[in-house]
Amino acid sequence: MAAEKVHIFDTTLRDGEQVPGCKLNKKEKIEVALKLEELGVDIIEAGFPVSSPGDFESVTELSKIIKKATVCGLSRAVENDIKVAGEALKFAAKPRIHTGIGTSDSHIKFKFKSTQDKVLERAVAAVKYAKSFVEDVEFYAEDAGRTDDAFLARVCEEVIKVGATVLNIPDTTGYCLPEEYAAKIAYLRDNVKNIDKAILSTHCHNDLGMATANSIAGVQHGARQIECTINGVGERAGNTSLEEVVMILNQRFKGQFETGINTKMLSYMSNLVSERMGMIVQPNKAIVGANAFAHSSGIHQDGVIKERTTYEIMNPLDVGVDHSSIVLTARSGRAAIAYRSKLIGYDLTKEELDVAYDHFLDLADRLKQVEDSDLEKLLKTKIYSVAG
Incomplete structure (x- = not known):
């Protein structure tokens, strides 16, 4: 059975x-x-065209310039937003307008001072109008994570009727637990007529640290x-x-799902976006953080030196990282000292390693991290009278 495609919308x-502070200029946007x-x-959401002349x-x-990926422009469920998005996308080989409106009780009551019926009317009208510019229209139900499932299904059903090709179900505030978000998606899958006509x-947002878990x-x-x-990167916690x-x-889902992403570029892309946006990547960030490998x-060093998979579930090469790092600290053992010494040209005997290790511990207690030059x-000075 062939793996199912999961589209990646960036x-x-x-x-x-x-x-705040991460605005890119046109040249930087094109580069990224x-x-x-x-x-x-699969899809690059290029901006919010009505928001500023620069974004347009x-x-x-x-x-x-983008030929393979779909280029997407965001809009609110406002005619002028949609019109401006359509104009900005007129040169695209694969254009998509991403339009929508808040559907939670909170948004309807406090943001729009409206009713469910009126919000539904606006949703349908927005998709209809967007279809006059492009064939590919994505509808977002903002704050879907806190939206009543029955009303959300009703909105989804109606926008599919008028041509929505993708239904975006945002956990806008990062509020949902994974089982809650999964249940919401399953409810829509099982209760929206013609759901097979849309993706x-x-x-998901990361306010409670669950964006990745919810998406999966x-x-x-x-x-x-x-x-x-x-x-x-993104609003608030990202x-x-x-x-x-x-x-x-x-x-975890090899053979079941596939994305078509060239994973060997992940480290490069992380560095590029970090540099252009001025957003430092935390060292313990999964996959691309400096400490990820x-x-x-x-104990860990000894295991990894003997067999990488003892403590690494991914090959660093698969995400564009040259190698695993054996970092020398006061917690390091003899295996790590021998390994790092050999990398810089010193193949120590057991006796030499024992002597070196005693001196190393004294040094490591004084330094947070022992670099190659220190080693x-x-x-x-302690093992050889001249360079080995």
Whole structure:
């Protein structure tokens, strides 16, 4: 049985760019977009065209140069938003308008001061109007995570009738637990007429640290598109991390789902987006953090040196990292000292290693981390009278 396709919708250039201080200029957006296309993402959400002249220009330019991926422009359920998005996307080989409206009681009551029926009317009208510009229309039900399931299903059913091709079910506030989000996706899959005519999409935020878990739960229960960003950048605590969901699907669902992402570019993309947005990647970030394949405990180091898979479930090469790192600290054991010494040209005998290790512990207690230069100096002065 062939693996099912899960579409990767990257919103680094739209939702990711909403982080304060992370605004990209047109040149930077083009650079990142071209690399996203090379990475293999299916959809690039290029921006929110009505929000500013600069965003409109960026979306227009990306529409001209991106040929393989779908180029998507965001809009509210407002005619002018949709019209401007359509104009910005007119050069795109594969254009998509992403339009929608809040559907939770909170949004309806406090944000729109409206009713469910009126919000439903606006949703349908927005999709109808968007279809006059492009064939591919994605509808988002903002705050779907806190929306009543029956009303959400009703909205989804009505927008499918007028041509919505993708249904975005956002956990906008990152409130859902994975089982709650999974149940919501499953409810829509089982209760919306003609659901087979649209793709269910996840769009999860990380306010409670569950964006990745919720997105995967959504896929397990019927979603076939994940909306995500490089490094998980995005509003507040961020969005679903592209590198995390892709590697989870690769590692845990191989043969069941496939994404088409060139995973060997993940480390490169992480560094590129980090540099262009000025957003440091935390060292312990899954998949692409500096410590993701680093080992400093003696027990772990010994295991990894003997057989990498004892403590690594992924090959670093698969995500574009050259090698695992054996980091020398006061917690390191003899195996790590011998390993790192050999890398810098010193093949120690057992007796030499015993002597070196005693001196190493004294040094490591004074330093947080022992670098190659420190280790070489130790070996030269304590073990060899001249360089070995």
